[in-house]
Amino acid sequence: xxxxxxxxxxxxxxxxxxxxxxxxxxxxxxxxxxxxxxxxxxxxxxxxxxxxxxxxxxxxxxxxxxxxxxxxxxxxxxxxxxxxxxxxxxxxxxxxxxxxxxxxxxxxxxxxxxxxxxxxxxxxxxxxxxxxxxxxxxxxxxxxxxxxxxxxxxxxxxxxxxxxxxxxxxxxxxxxxxxxxxxxxxxxxxxxxxxxxxxxxxxxxxxxxxxxxxxxxxxxxxxxxxxxxxxxxxxxxxxxxxxxxxxxxxxxxxxxxx
Numbered sequence: 001x002x003x004x005x006x007x008x009x010x011x012x013x014x015x016x017x018x019x020x021x022x023x024x025x026x027x028x029x030x031x032x033x034x035x036x037x038x039x040x041x042x043x044x045x046x047x048x049x050x051x052x053x054x055x056x057x058x059x060x061x062x063x064x065x066x067x068x069x070x071x072x073x074x075x076x077x078x079x080x081x082x083x084x085x086x087x088x089x090x091x092x093x094x095x096x097x098x099x100x101x102x103x104x105x106x107x108x109x110x111x112x113x114x115x116x117x118x119x120x121x122x123x124x125x126x127x128x129x130x131x132x133x134x135x136x137x138x139x140x141x142x143x144x145x146x147x148x149x150x151x152x153x154x155x156x157x158x159x160x161x162x163x164x165x166x167x168x169x170x171x172x173x174x175x176x177x178x179x180x181x182x183x184x185x186x187x188x189x190x191x192x193x194x195x196x197x198x199x200x201x202x203x204x205x206x207x208x209x210x211x212x213x214x215x216x217x218x219x220x221x222x223x224x225x226x227x228x229x230x231x232x233x234x235x236x237x238x239x240x241x242x243x244x245x246x247x248x249x250x251x252x253x254x255x256x257x258x
Contacts, residue, residue, distance in 0.1 A: 005059075005104065005112060006112055006114075006125060006127065008054065008055065008058045008059075009055070009102050009104065009112060009114045009125070010114050010116075010123055010125060011054060012050070012051045012054040012055050012102055012114075013051065013100045013101070013102050013114045013115070013116035013123065014100075014116055014118075014123065015050040015051060015054055016047035016048070016050050016051040016084050016085075016100040016116070017047070017100045017116045017117075017118030018050070018118070019043060019046040019047040019049075019050055020043055020047050020085055020091065020098060020100060020118045021118050021119065022043075022046075023041070023042060023043035023046070024043070024091065024094075024096065024119075025094060028041040028042055028043060028092065029041065029042065030092070034158055034159065035158045035159065037089060037158055038158040039088065039092075040067075040068055040085075040088060041085075041088060041091070041092060043085055043088075043091060044067070044068050044084050044085040044088055045068055045084075047084035047085050047100060048066050048067070048068045048069060048082065048084035048085075051066070051082055051084055051100070051102060052064060052066060052069070052082070055080050055082075055102070056072075059078070059080075060074075061074055061076050061078075062074060062076050062078040062079065062080055062104075063075075063076050063078065063079040063080070064079070064080045064082065065079055065080070065081050065082065065208065065209065066080075066081075066082035066083075066084065066209070067082065067083050067084060067207070067209050068084060077106055077107050078104060078105070078106050079104070079105045080102060080103070080104055080105075081101075081102070081103040081104075081105060081110075081208060081209050081212045081213065082101070082102050082103075082209060083099075083100070083101040083102075083187060083209040083210065083213070084100060085098060085100065086098060086099045086100065086101050086185050086186060086187045086188065086209075086210065087099065087183075087184055087185030087188065089184050090183070090184055090185060096119040097183055097184075097185050097188055098117075098118070098119070098185050098188070099115050099116060099117050099118075099185055099187040099188045099191070100115070100116045100118065101113070101114070101115045101116075101187040101209065101213035101214070102114045102213060103212045103213040103216065105212065105235075108234075108235055108236065109128065109235060110128065110212055110213075110215065110216040110235060111127070111128050112125070112126070112127055112128070112216075113125065113126045113212070113213035113214070113215075113216040113217050114213065115187045115188075115190065115191050115213055115214065115217060117188065117191070121135075122134060122135060122191070123135055124139070124191050124194065124195070124217055125217075126194075126216045126217040126219075126220040126221070127220065128216065128220070129220075130220065131220050131221075132194050132217050132218075132220040132221035134191075134195055139194055139195045139196065139221050140194075140196065140221050140222045141193060141194060141196055141199075141218070141221050141222045141223050141243075141244040141245065142196035142197075142199065142244050143244060143245075143246055144199055144244060144246065144248070145246040145247055145248065147175050147176065147177055147248055147251055148176055148177065148178060149177075149178050150177045150178055150198070150199035150200065150248055151177060151178055151179040151180075151181065151192075151197075151198040151199055151200075152172050152175070152177050152179075152180050152181070152198070152199065152200045152201070152202065152248075152252065153180075153181050153182065153183065153189040153192070153193075153198060153200070153201045153202070154168060154169055154172055154180065154181070154182045154201075154202045154203075154204075155182065155184075155186040155189065155201065155202070155203050155204070155206055155210065155211075156168070156203070156204035156205060156206060157204065157205045157206050157207065160204055160205065164204070165204075168202065168204055168256065169182065171255045171256050171258060172202060172252070172255065172256075174255060175251060175252065175255050177199075186201070186203070186206060186210045186211060186214060187210070187213055187214045189201045189214070190211075190213070190214025190215070190217050190218050190242070191214070191217065193218050193221070193223060193242060193243075193244070194214075194217045194218045194220075194221035194223065195221070196244075199243060199244050199246075199248055200241060200242065200243035200244065200248055200249070200252055201214075201218075201241070201242050201243075202241050202252065202256070203238060203239065203240050203241075203242075204238075204239055205238045205239055206238060207238075208236065208238070211238060211240075212235070212236075214242075215235070215240075215242065218242045219242075222244075222245065223242045223243060223244065223245060224242070224243050224244070224245035224249050225240055225241070225242045226240060226241055226249070226253070227239065227240055227241075228240065228241060228253065228256050228257065229253070229257065230250070230253045241253065241256075
């Protein structure tokens with residue numbers, strides 16, 4: 001993948017992050033979407049506008065799938081996947097656990113991903129078969145093996161039934177990890193896994209833009225990613241486990257399939 005493409009994707013993510021920082025802490029109108037917990041704000045839309053403007057200007061022939069807009073189909077084999085503000089609920093509450101995420105796919109394969117944390121000036125990126133990086137330095141998952149010392153994150157769709165969420169989360173808690181968490185910014189969770197800060201993430205059917213950027217980042221950092229039943233994962237499969245690849249992974253599979 002050309003360095004120019006990576007550079008522009010980073011610039012786009014940082015530009016979006018600038019809009020996120022600009023509106024953080026302000027009083028913003030909530031624009032409802034599918035459920036009470038699923039909404040957008042001016043920050044989401046302004047971040048998206050900055051990102052799309054940069055990417056479409058540099059790559060006018062590419063398709064664009066972004067969270068807050070209709071799919072822009074240019075008939076290309078290449079598609080940008082964009083989450084302009086991953087963690088809108090956190091943002092609205094004044095909790096700076098958010099990110100801006102951008103990925104480039106060719107057909108069914110993710111080639112490049114960028115995840116930017118605007119509040120700590122952390123820019124993660126990954127290249128297919130080229131590794132994962134944080135602010136230019138290579139990162140890898142850790143190799144912690146003890147479940148009671150690990151941290152496991154859980155993320156799901158806004159439309160996941162409450163009893164299903166409760167069941168999934170209780171199975172994770174029953175493993176007695178150091179911490180089970182659900183922090184509503186999946187791309188940030190992926191970044192923590194890829195940089196060795198946590199040990200696993202469990203996903204139950206989130207939207208495409210919630211996991212495509214992070215999947216590549218985790219995989220290129222050495223993460224093991226499988227379906228819940230342990231079978232081989234596919235790029236667009238949305239029910240999966242990503243972990244540091246130690247025995248923790250098998251224990252999570254066993255717990256989720258009780």
